[in-house]
Amino acid sequence: xxxxxxxxxxxxxxxxxxxxxxxxxxxxxxxxxxxxxxxxxxxxxxxxxxxxxxxxxxxxxxxxxxxxxxxxxxxxxxxxxxxxxxxxxxxxxxxxxxxxxxxxxxxxxxxxxxxxxxxxxxxxxxxxxxxxxxxxxxxxxxxxxxxxxxxxxxxxxxxxxxxxxxxxxxxxxxxxxxxxxxxxxxxxxxxxxxxxxxxxxxxxxxxxx
Numbered sequence: 715x716x717x718x719x720x721x722x723x724x725x726x727x728x729x730x731x732x733x734x735x736x737x738x739x740x741x742x743x744x745x746x747x748x749x750x751x752x753x754x755x756x757x758x759x760x761x762x763x764x765x766x767x768x769x770x771x772x773x774x775x776x777x778x779x780x781x782x783x784x785x786x787x788x789x790x791x792x793x794x795x796x797x798x799x800x801x802x803x804x805x806x807x808x809x810x811x812x813x814x815x816x817x818x819x820x821x822x823x824x825x826x827x828x829x830x831x832x833x834x835x836x837x838x839x840x841x842x843x844x845x846x847x848x849x850x851x852x853x854x855x856x857x858x859x860x861x862x863x864x865x866x867x868x869x870x871x872x873x874x875x876x877x878x879x880x881x882x883x884x885x886x887x888x889x890x891x892x893x894x895x896x897x898x899x900x901x902x903x904x905x906x907x908x909x910x911x912x913x914x915x916x917x918x919x920x921x922x923x
Contacts, residue, residue, distance in 0.1 A: 718743040718750060719759060720773070727772035730763065730794040761836050763791030764827060769836075784820060784838040789859045791835075792824065798850045799824035801862040802843075802871050809855075810865040812896055823863070823871065825850055843875065853905050866902045869893055869922065873913050883916060891920040899923050 722739055737747040751768075754760045759776055761769040769787050774780065785801065792799045800806070803821040807813045819832060819839045828844035853867030863871060869890050876886045902923050906914045917923050 718745050719754060722754070722770060723759060723773050723776065726770040727775075728770070730767055730769055730790045732794070733766035733768065736760075736768065761787060763787060763835055764795055767791045767794050782836045784836040784840070785860055787836050788820065788822060788840060789861070792822070792827075793859070795826060797824045797826040798847065799826075799861065800850070800854045801860070802868060803875070806862045806868040806871075807865075809860075809862045810868060812865055812868075812893060823850070845871075845875075849874075849908055852908065853901075864901070865893065866897050867905050869897060870902070870905055870909055870913060870917065873916050874909055877910075877912060877916070883919075886916055887920045890917075890922065894921040897922055 718740065721743070722736065725739065726735070733751065736751055740747040740750045751760065755762060755768075759771055761771070761782065763769055769782070769790060771782075775782070800823055801809060801821065802823040804813075804815075804817040804819070805821045808815075808817070819841050821841050821843065823843050823845050825844065825847045827842040829842045832839045832841045834840070849871075853864045854861050855864050862868075872890055873886055876889070877883075899922065902917065906917065906923070914923070
């Protein structure tokens with residue numbers, strides 16, 4: 715292992731770091747920053763998360779080829795970006811124990827990052843969805859560094875975003891009505907105040923409130 719590579723893993727291991735900090739480290743060793751960052755990314759020392767934000771593996775993670783927790787890595791990157799965010803939609807359904815169906819895509823709702831297509835982070839497909847800040851300040855469960863929408867907000871987000879994508883109302887109702895025995899209708903009503911009236915109408919048609 716190169717001295718510079720070892721230095722970066724020892725100094726920044728298990729942390730998120732900006733590209734500028736990596737470039738500063740390269741300058742100390744009189745190494746080319748672009749080449750070094752590309753090299754360390756290609757060989758798995760660095761995991762690119764967002765824009766100029768990277769996760770740096772520890773020496774142990776790299777040498778033992780330990781699998782990374784993509785939820786944790788994504789969370790760290792979004793915190794570094796100072797975004798308001800949470801895991802939502804199918805990802806949150808699973809975190810709430812409302813479904814056992816496996817989805818190979820992690821869904822992140824936030825106020826800063828939008829990607830038209832899925833991206834790969836830590837060998838996992840991730841979809842970033844940018845939503846209005848007024849929909850981000852409630853209904854979020856926090857477990858250590860992980861944030862995800864509670865079941866009621868998750869269902870309302872599914873309705874809201876399905877309407878945005880012009881999914882037929884009947885199909886939306888069919889999708890969400892299976893959760894009517896699991897949701898807290900009181901909490902659902904509280905959350906509804908932040909959504910357009912059409913979302914409430916669909917929620918009522920699905921027997922959720």
